[in-house]
Amino acid sequence: MRWKNYISLKDSSLKLFFQNEIHDNDNILYILGKGFDPRMNLGIKMIQNSNPAVNLELCLIEFNEGRESSSQIYDDFVQKNLIELGNTIFFPKTHTRTIDLWKTVNGKKSRIGDLKAAELFKDQNDFLKYSYIIIDISALPRGIYFSLIGKILSIIDKYMGYNTPNLLILVSENAEIDSKITESGIDEDLRYLKGFGGRQVLSSTIAPIIWFPILGEKKLNHLQKAIQFISPSEICPILPFPSKNPRRSDDIFNEHFQFFEDYQIESQNIIYVPEQDPFQAYRIIKKTIEKYHDSLSILEVAMLS
Amino acid sequence: MSTKFRNPFKIRASEKIESDINFLKLFSPEVLDLLFEEKGIELWNSPLFIRSSPGAGKSSLLRILEPGPLSTIFNSRSQNEYKELFTSLKKFDVFDDNGVNTLGVLIRCTQNLDALEEINFPPIQKKRLFNSILNAKVIISTLSSLFELKKELNFPSDLNKIEFEFDQNENSSKSFPYRCNGEILFYWASKIENQIDDLLDSFIPDFQDSIEGHNTPFSLFVLKPNSIKIKDEFFIKRIVFLIDDAHKLSANQRKDLFDFIVEKRDNSNIWISERLEGISNFKSYLERDYNEFNLEKYWSLNLSKFKLLLSKIAQKRAGLSSDDVTTFKEHLIETINEELYSQEFSKSINSSKLRIKEIANFHPKFENIFNEIQSYLNPNLETAIILKCFEIIISREINQKQLSFDFSIDLNQLKNKIDSNIQNAARIFLSVQNKIPFFYGFDVLVSLSSNNVEQFISFSSELFEGILANKVSRKSISLEPNLQEKILAEVAEKKWNELKTLLPDAKETLNFIHSLATFCREKTYQKNAPYAPGVTGFAIYQKNELALIHKENWVVDSNYGNLRLAIQNCLNFNLLEIREISQGKKGQKWQVYYLNRWLCLRYQLPLHYGGWQKLPPSKLISWVKNKQEL
Numbered sequence: 019m020r021w022k023n024y025i026s027l028k029d030s031s032l033k034l035f036f037q038n039e040i041h042d043n044d045n046i047l048y049i050l051g052k053g054f055d056p057r058m059n060l061g062i063k064m065i066q067n068s069n070p071a072v073n074l075e076l077c078l079i080e081f082n083e084g085r086e087s088s089s090q091i092y093d094d095f096v097q098k099n100l101i102e103l104g105n106t107i108f109f110p111k112t113h114t115r116t117i118d119l120w121k122t123v124n125g126k127k128s129r130i131g132d133l134k135a136a137e138l139f140k141d142q143n144d145f146l147k148y149s150y151i152i153i154d155i156s157a158l159p160r161g162i163y164f165s166l167i168g169k170i171l172s173i174i175d176k177y178m179g180y181n182t183p184n185l186l187i188l189v190s191e192n193a194e195i196d197s198k199i200t201e202s203g204i205d206e207d208l209r210y211l212k213g214f215g216g217r218q219v220l221s222s223t224i225a226p227i228i229w230f231p232i233l234g235e236k237k238l239n240h241l242q243k244a245i246q247f248i249s250p251s252e253i254c255p256i257l258p259f260p261s262k263n264p265r266r267s268d269d270i271f272n273e274h275f276q277f278f279e280d281y282q283i284e285s286q287n288i289i290y291v292p293e294q295d296p297f298q299a300y301r302i303i304k305k306t307i308e309k310y311h312d313s314l315s316i317l318e319v320a321m322l323s
Numbered sequence: 324m325s326t327k328f329r330n331p332f333k334i335r336a337s338e339k340i341e342s343d344i345n346f347l348k349l350f351s352p353e354v355l356d357l358l359f360e361e362k363g364i365e366l367w368n369s370p371l372f373i374r375s376s377p378g379a380g381k382s383s384l385l386r387i388l389e390p391g392p393l394s395t396i397f398n399s400r401s402q403n404e405y406k407e408l409f410t411s412l413k414k415f416d417v418f419d420d421n422g423v424n425t426l427g428v429l430i431r432c433t434q435n436l437d438a439l440e441e442i443n444f445p446p447i448q449k450k451r452l453f454n455s456i457l458n459a460k461v462i463i464s465t466l467s468s469l470f471e472l473k474k475e476l477n478f479p480s481d482l483n484k485i486e487f488e489f490d491q492n493e494n495s496s497k498s499f500p501y502r503c504n505g506e507i508l509f510y511w512a513s514k515i516e517n518q519i520d521d522l523l524d525s526f527i528p529d530f531q532d533s534i535e536g537h538n539t540p541f542s543l544f545v546l547k548p549n550s551i552k553i554k555d556e557f558f559i560k561r562i563v564f565l566i567d568d569a570h571k572l573s574a575n576q577r578k579d580l581f582d583f584i585v586e587k588r589d590n591s592n593i594w595i596s597e598r599l600e601g602i603s604n605f606k607s608y609l610e611r612d613y614n615e616f617n618l619e620k621y622w623s624l625n626l627s628k629f630k631l632l633l634s635k636i637a638q639k640r641a642g643l644s645s646d647d648v649t650t651f652k653e654h655l656i657e658t659i660n661e662e663l664y665s666q667e668f669s670k671s672i673n674s675s676k677l678r679i680k681e682i683a684n685f686h687p688k689f690e691n692i693f694n695e696i697q698s699y700l701n702p703n704l705e706t707a708i709i710l711k712c713f714e715i716i717i718s719r720e721i722n723q724k725q726l727s728f729d730f731s732i733d734l735n736q737l738k739n740k741i742d743s744n745i746q747n748a749a750r751i752f753l754s755v756q757n758k759i760p761f762f763y764g765f766d767v768l769v770s771l772s773s774n775n776v777e778q779f780i781s782f783s784s785e786l787f788e789g790i791l792a793n794k795v796s797r798k799s800i801s802l803e804p805n806l807q808e809k810i811l812a813e814v815a816e817k818k819w820n821e822l823k824t825l826l827p828d829a830k831e832t833l834n835f836i837h838s839l840a841t842f843c844r845e846k847t848y849q850k851n852a853p854y855a856p857g858v859t860g861f862a863i864y865q866k867n868e869l870a871l872i873h874k875e876n877w878v879v880d881s882n883y884g885n886l887r888l889a890i891q892n893c894l895n896f897n898l899l900e901i902r903e904i905s906q907g908k909k910g911q912k913w914q915v916y917y918l919n920r921w922l923c924l925r926y927q928l929p930l931h932y933g934g935w936q937k938l939p940p941s942k943l944i945s946w947v948k949n950k951q952e953l
Contacts, residue, residue: 121441122888123574127827133441136526165526172526204825206895207571209435215524219435221463222513239824247433280333 019304024297036068046074046150047183049166050103051081052114053157054092057190058099059106061154066107075111075148079138081131081162083119099157119161129205132165132212139170142177151183156190161211168213204239208247218248226251228310230289230303233257233270241277254287254306261293330791331643332784343391348404349639350387352411353632354380357621359414365614366415367561368590374599375618376897378777381596384618385565388417388427388594390472397423416560424560426548428468429567430460437573438523446575451536453576456519458496461542461564462512466505473553482506486552495541540580544589563592570597599894599901619900622774623932630769633779640780646791651783654790654801657764661703667757668702674756675710678850682717688731689717695734707757711749712741718851747856747929752848755927762811762924763804770930771811773900773920782921785814815925822896831885831947832892838946840918840926846936847928854936856929860917862904864937877940886944890916898922902932913937 027035040046048062065072115138119131145151151170155163167187174182210218217223229250231241245253255274257267267290271278289306291299328334334349362371373381386392387408397418400409412418417425439453469485470478476485485505489495500507518534548559569577577597584593622629634652641651648654661668676696683689696713699706716737754761762771768786772779786802789810793800802810826832839861847857865877877883893899899916906913915935923930 128437128573130441133438137443169526176527206827207433207437209438210524212438213524213526215435215520217517217520217524219524220513220516220520221460221467222509222516236824239821276333279329 019301021297021300026295026297033064033068036065040065040069040072040150042069042071042073044073044149045147046072046152047077047145047148048074049077049079049151049153051079051155051158051162052096052100053081053159054095054099055157055195056095056099057192057195058154058157059102060190061152061156061188062103062107065152076113078112078114079135079158079162079166080114080116081119081159082116083159117162119159128207129161129209131159131161135162135166136169136212138166139173142173142181145170145173145178145183146181148183150186152186152188154188154190156188164214165212172213204243208243225314228252228254228307230254230256230306232291232299233274235270235273238274238277241274245281252287253281253283254289255283256289256291256299256303258293259290266293327645328643329646330784330787331640332637332780332787334640334643343395346383346386347392347395347408348643349636350383350392350408351632351635351639352408353628353635354384354618355387355408355411355415357625357628358384358616359411361616361621362614367563367592369588369614370584370591370593370595372615373594373596373618374615376599376775376894376900378775378897379618379622380776381598381618382567385427385429385567385594385596387412388425388563388565389429390423390427390468393417393423393425393427394472394474419560423472426465426468426472426559426562427565428461428465428546428562429565430457430464432566432568432571435520435523436576437571439519440573440575442522448536450575450579451538452519452522452534453579454537454540455496455515455535457540457580458537458542459512459516459519461540461546462508463516465542465546465562466509466512469505469551472559476553479506479509482509484553486555487550488552489545489550490547495539495545496535496537498535499541539583543584543593544587544591547591561592563594566593566595568597569595619774620902623902626769629774630766633769633772633776634765636776636779637783640783641787644787644791646794648787648790648794648800651787651790652765655763655765655768655786655807656801656803657766659704659760659763659804664704664757664759665702667759668704668707671707671753671757672699672702672710675707675714678714679710679717682721686721689720691731691733692717692737704753707753708746708749709741711753712745713737715745715749715752715850715852715855716740719853722851744855745852747931748847748852751856751927751929752852755848760804760808761927763807767930768811771920771924773897775897778897778919778921781818782811782814785810811924815921818921819925822898826892826896828888828892832889832896832898834949834951835886835889835943835947836893836898836918836922837951838949840922840928842936842946843918843928844926847934854934856931856934858934858936859923859928859932860902860915860935861938861943862913862915862935863940863943865940877944883940883944885947886940889947904935 046065048065050062051058062074062076065074117131117134117138119129119134120127121130122128139145153163153167153170155167158166170185174185210216218227227248227250229245229248229252231244231253233241233255255278257270259267261267263269277283289302291302331349334345359366365371373384375381393412396405396408396412399405409418415425417423436453436456439449439456442449442452444452466478466482466485470476470481482505487500487503487505487508489499489501491501495501498511500511503511515535522528522534543564546562548561549557551557551559569580572580581595584595622632637651642649676693676699679689679693679696683693692713696710699710720732751761753759761767768779768782771782786807789802789806790800793802822833823829843858843860846854847859863877877886890899893916894901898919900919902915902917904913904915905911917932917935918926918928920930922928
C-alpha cells in the first residue's frame with residue numbers, strides 16, 4: 019500500500035510544521051495555479067508568515083481554459099489574486115508556465131490540459147536543487163493537478179534515490195466556497211486522465227470492471243456520462259461519512275436515488291469513507307480493491323470482454 | 324441483472340451494461356427492415372457509413388450483429404419473442420442451417436485513440452502508431468468475437484486451436500505473423516497495444532522508441548473468412564467490422580482511416596457509425612458519394628414506419644414493467660374533454676369575433692362575414708378553430724399590398740381558403756392564447772422525438788412515471804392531455820436546464836438557440852400566420868454576387884468562429900436537425916437547420932417541418948453575442 023505511512027496536517031499543526039521543519043537553507047519549489055479562487059494565496063502566505071527568510075522559487079501555472087471559462091469571466095478575481103501575490107510576497111525567482119486546457123481542430127474540441135500538465139516537468143534535473151516541492155492545488159483545476167502530481171511522483175520514484183525532495187500537496191479547503199463554485203460544460207468525449215488509465219482501454223483486458231464512483235452533490239450528469247464510458251460490471255458508490263454535516267451522505271443518496279435504481283445497485287455495495295481524511299479514504303478503497311482482486315482471481319475470469 | 328423494472332423506459336438498451344437478453348428484449352427489428360429495404364445487396368462487400376445524431380440507434384444497430392445477440396436469436400429462433408428478429412436478420416444472410424455464419428467484430432473508438440495526436444512525434448509517426456493500435460485492436464477484437472461465437476472454446480487455453488493464414492500480398496508489417504495460431508497472433512497484437520498504451524498513459528514510458536509503426540490499417544483487409552480455420556475447417560462466411568463512434572477519432576485519424584477504406588475498394592465488410600458532429604466541414608456535409616445510412620433522414624422519409632417502431636419500443640418496454648402496467652400508448656388520452664375547456668373556447672370565439680368586428684369596421688367587405696359568424700355559438704374545439712382560421716385569413720386579406728376592389732366576401736369564399744396549414748396554425752394559436760392543451764397524445768410524442776429513439780424514450784419515461792403515479796394514487800391510470808402536456812413541458816425544461824451544465828460554451832450556444840426560437844415565435848404568431856403553421860428553422864443565406872464589397876464567407880472567416888462553434892455545439896447536442904430542401908432555382912438545395920422538436924415544445928412552436936427562413940450570417944452571429952438572462 020503506497021500510503022501506508024502518511025502525514026496529513028491542517029490548521030495550526032500545518033503552521034507549526036512550516037515553522038519547525040522548513041529552514042532557511044531549504045530550497046523550495048512552490049507550484050501554484052493562477053486562478054480566480056480566493057484561496058489561491060492562502061498557502062504561500064502561511065509559509066511566508068511562518069518563515070519570512072525562506073528560500074522559495076515560484077512556479078506559477080497559468081491555464082488557458084477557453085473563451086467562456088471561469089478564469090475569463092472572473093478575470094477580475096484572477097487579477098486581484100495576482101496583485102495580492104505580488105504585493106505581499108517578493109520572489110526573485112518566479113517563472114510562469116502556460117497550459118492550454120483545450121484544443122479545437124475543425125470545430126472539434128478536445129481536452130488536453132492533463133497531457134500538457136504532464137509535460138511541464140521532464141526529469142529529475144528539474145528538481146535536483148530543491149529540498150521541498152510544494153504543489154498548491156487550491157486554485158488548480160482537477161484536470162491539471164492529478165496528472166501534474168502523478169508526473170512529479172513518477173520522476174521522484176524512478177530517478178531520485180537519495181536526493182529525493184519532500185513532496186507536499188497543499189490545499190485550502192472551505193466547504194462554503196466550494197459549494198458556490200459550480201462546474202459547467204461536461205466533456206462530450208470522456209477519456210481517462212493522463213496516467214490514470216489503469217490499462218482499462220486495452221482490448222485485451224479480460225477482467226471485469228468494478229467502479230468506485232465518489233459521489234458528490236450535483237454530479238448526476240457526470241455519473242451518467244461516466245457509466246456509459248466505463249461500462250462497469252459492478253458499481254460500488256462511495257459516500258462521505260463521517261462528515262461535517264452528518265446528513266450529507268443521506269442527502270447525496272437521495273439526490274442519486276434514480277441512479278441507484280437504474281443500475282440496481284445493492285445496498286451492500288455502498289462504501290463510506292471519512293469526508294475529511296483523503297488518506298483514510300484511499301486506504302478503504304485500496305483494501306476493497308484488494309478484496310475484489312482476491313475474489314475474482316479465484317473465479318479465474320476466462321473471458322476476453 | 325433482473326429482467327423486470329419498475330420503469331423500463333429508464334434503461335439504456337444499447338449500453339454494454341445490459342445483458343444480451345435484455346438488449347434483445349428491447350430491440351425492435353423495424354430498423355433492420357428499413358436498412359435492408361434501403362441498401363439490399365449493397366449492405367455487404369463495401370463500406371457502410373451509419374450516421375445520426377446521438378441516441379438515434381447506431382450502437383444498437385451494430386450490437387445486434389455481434390456474436391452474442393446473433394447466437395441468442397438463432398438458438399431461440401422458434402420462440403415468439405425472437406421470431407420477428409430472426410426473420411429480419413435472415414434477410415441479411417447472417418444465418419445458415421447450422422447457425423450464425425457472420426462474425427461481427429466491434430471496434431470502439433471511444434478510448435484514448437485521439438490522445439495519440441498530442442504526443443510530440445512527427446505527423447507521419449503519429450499516423451503509423453494510429454495504424455498500429457488500430458490493427459492491434461482489430462485483431463484482439465476479432466479473437467474476442469471468435470470466442471464469443473464458438474462457445475465450446477475457452478480463452479486463453481484454446482487460442483492455439485485457431486489457425487490463421489493470411490494473404491501475404493497485403494501490405495502489412497514485417498513482424499506480422501502470416502501463418503500462425505491464435506496464441507501467437509494474440510501475443511503480437513497485445514504487445515503492440517500494451518506498448519502504445521504505455522506511451523499514452525505512462526508518465527515515463529518504457530518503450531517510446533521501439534514501438535512498431537504500421538503504414539496502413541491492414542488488419543481490416545487481411546482478416547477474411549478464408550484466413551481463419553479451426554480443426555482444418557473454415558467456419559464463417561463473412562466478417563463484418565463494426566467501427567463504433569468514429570467521430571471520436573481525431574480529424575486526421577478519421578480522414579486517414581476513411582480515405583484508406585474508401586480508396587481500397589476491397590470487398591471487406593466495414594460498417595462505421597458516427598455522429599453527425601464528426602462532419603466538421605459544413606460545405607461538404609451533404610456531398611458524400613459513398614454508401615451512407617443516415618438513420619434520422621430515413622426515418623423522416625418513412626414516418627409511418629418510425630411511428631410503428633416507437634409504438635413497438637414502447638410496448639416492449641412497458642411489457643417489462645414490474646408494476647403491472649404493461650401498456651403505454653393506450654394510457655395516453657388522445658382527445659381533450661371539451662366540456663372542461665368550454666370557457667376557454669367561449670373566450671377564444673368571442674375574441675375572434677371581436678377581432679373580425681374591428682376589421683369590418685374599417686373594411687366594409689368583411690361586414691357580411693361578421694354578421695354570418697354570429698351563428699357560430701357552440702363553445703367547442705371545432706368552432707374555436709374555424710373562427711381562428713377566419714381571423715387568420717381575414718388578417719391576410721387586409722395585409723395584401725395589392726390593390727383590390729372592396730367587393731364583399733362571403734363565408735364560403737373564406738372557407739375555401741382554409742387549408743391544413745392554416746388549420747394547424749389556428750389550432751396552436753388557440754391553445755397557446757387560451758391555455759388549452761396542445762402537446763399530448765402518442766402522435767405528438769412521435770413528433771417530439773425528432774426521429775430519435777432516445778429522445779422518445781426520455782419523454783416516455785416521465786410519462787410512464789405519471790402513469791405509475793396514477794396507479795399508486797388509485798386514480799384512472801390513463802394520463803389526461805393537460806397532465807401529459809405538463810409532464811412533457813417539465814422534461815423539456817429539465818433538458819434546457821441541463822444544457823447549462825452539459826454544453827461547452829453554454830452561454831453563447833444557448834443565446835443562439837434562445838434568439839432563434841424567439842425569432843421563430845415572432846414569425847409564427849403574426850396575426851396573419853404568414854408561414855403557417857409556423858417557422859421552426861433557418862438556412863444560411865449569403866449573397867455576394869451583387870454586393871460592392873464582398874462579405875466574408877461564414878464557413879471560413881474567423882469573425883464567424885463563434886457562430887460555427889455554436890452551430891457545431893447545437894449539432895453535437897442534437898439541438899438542431901439538418902434537412903436538405905430544394906427551393907428556388909432548378910437544382911438549388913438548402914441546408915435547413917430546424918430546431919429539435921423538444922425545443923419547439925419549450926417555445927410553444929408547431930411540430931411541423933417546412934417553415935424556415937433564409938438568414939444572413941451577420942444576423943446569426945449577433946444572436947450568438949446577445950447578452951440575455953436565460
